[in-house]
Amino acid sequence: MIVPSIFALAVLARTASAAIASTFTTPAPAPTSESSFYVGAANTTITNSPIVPGLVFDRFIQIWLENTDFASAASQPVFQALAEQGITLTGYYGVTHPSEPNYLAAVGGDFFGLAADALEYIPTNISTIADLLDQKNISWATYQENMPTDGYEAYNYTNSDNYTYYVRKHNPLVIYESVANISTRSARIRNFNDFAVDVGNNSLSQWIFITPNLRDDGHDTSVGYAASWLNYWLLPLLNDTNFNTANTLILLTFDENETYTIGNNVFSLLLGGVIPQAQKNTTDATFYTHYSTLTTVQNNWDLGNLGRQDTNKTVSNVFDFVASHTSYKNNNLTASSTLPQLNITGTIPGPLNPDYYVPYLAPTNGTGGGSGPTFFASNVNMTLNSSDAPAPINITAATTTSSAAGLMSNAGSMITAIAVAAVAAMLF
Template sequence: MIVPSIFALAAFAKTASAAAAASTGFTAPAPAPTSESPFYVGPANNTITNTPIVPGKVFDRFIQIWLENTDFDSAASQPVFQSLAAEGITLTGYYGVTHPSEPNYLAAVGGDFFGLAEDSLEYIPTNMSTVVDLLDQKNISWATYQENMPTDAYEGYNFTNSDNYTYYVRKHNPLVIYESVANISTRAARIRNFNDFAVDVGNDSLSQWIFITPNLRDDGHDTTVGYAASWLTYWLLPLLNDTSFNTNSTLILLTFDENETYTIGNNVFSILLGGVIPAAMKNTTDPTFYTHYSTLSTVENNWDLGNLGRQDTNKTVANVFEIVANITSYQNNNLTGSSASLPQLNITGTIPGTVEP
């Protein structure tokens, strides 16, 4: 059963959606988050087939939702983010790991960005493992949902809709960039679009590990953080009340890939939500120093997955979310988001690595 206070968000969504649309120009892409739509382009590819649920130490489902290029204070000023923060834990010390966008996405699923310093067409070789390898070894189901991706595991650099707007880009679809995922048909079928999402959530067949990327307008990349907030009002708020999406053992991370101002620290507004959040921890903050590598270390710790042997094992940048570490007795370091000794995470130049230009 979902904690009752979350239902307050549904009322907020109804009263805020009209005003948000008027102020940002947001247009709902479908009647509801659980509806299929021609706008999403690609047809649904049937319902996904998952293995039996593998219980975790703290959560049984982990959902990441990534937005784009926004400074912490800009997101924090939005009423939607404030309302969501009241229902979860705001991670005030959460950081992206570099600039620009693509290497951050690579890092979140592969434990490194391999020296990449641009948003380029990349194919990470098949010998490079990802979180998928760890999940598959433990028979934990996974999927990624990409808004406006035309077909499952589409490998093109981008896709332009019939209205001549490019909504989908490969650089925000991390698993398709790794050949160890995209080149295996059974894995590729799990790189899905939003019509697939509508079918999967409607049939209560969502996987245990999920990565979600809105399109270039809805994630704020080509618009504003206000526009992204309008999309969240339309899409996420209703789903928080849907037990096919948000169970009492679900942990949801809402975050941004990077901040907008490259000359300051790469601190991004991030919230932990979901049915697994205890009532006493709602409307609280966690100042622990986290990065996108923490999404890997947290999942690894929750399910005893082992690790990728990359930055997910780096004790400086891969603290486990405290909501998990406190239960599993994992020992984080003592760094917070305001510590003076944080590593540089706003690099904009090339460093040695596998995919450097």
């Protein structure tokens, strides 16, 4: 479990880093411009399959910012101005703390017990949203600011000014080996120079995940700094039809809130050309989480599901803007309801939790946002599922050589446990 002293260290580290860069500096002449600051050269234009029409939208773009309480974001003029152009989701929540598990959840339907910003490689038999999209030839890509090369798998990257702008923990699909280990897929994990070229050539994919660097997303700076980046980057792109078409839905959200002791409510907006004029400058109090991004996409394109939390109807409501058009039935939970605790960290069992270890389990047959079946990777172990999984094992409680050996055999490797514990003590 992460102890208060680690929280204190994280706050001190964030305060120190924020002092380094208090004033936003534009990284390029425009968001559609290439820049040496982005480090990685553009790797030609991405090749996509023909557009697959959705029931409500044809393109879904997620833009994630970092570690901000709802009220702090809502007080910023740029968020207020953007809210006038879209729908404010007042009941949207992160699913845990710290950052990395939230990113994992949004593309894989689970965070597998992770309670640290650790170097993880999730096995090839664990599916993601990429599997569901590929089944229907729906193109996808992610764009990571300051990532040096496409599909870059290292823990972070430090620019020539000796500042680490890019981190792997905010790049969700590269953490899954079912994406990173396939060259045609890893090529779709792209940098911001690629983005400039892809926008210019009108070759953006249909499903897109965008992560600004550690300063621009507010992680090492402040929400005011992130707001300045939005003024520079997002506002012009909203008027660029190569980015924001008439059938584009954009989610602007945060990975988690900053105050761990309160509910994990994060300021989130639905924007884009697909939002009708009558629904602009409105609010939606429906209870959503990062799992809702999965079910909404599944619902829009009538996809299958991952058999994880995307089939848990309590935490995976489809965005009402979409559900109202598709006749999908959400639960009745709202921001004022008694909601699940989504600010818990350290005590969720899973293969990435060294204190409460359980193996990776096969997906559970279920129904997600679409009518398609649960996706099972060809190499998944179907004999290991939730019905016969062993009880969680507290690795740190092992005190003898024999018990440690038994745990290593069951857990796969004690190295992972040591690495996670070490990183948890250093990172936020």
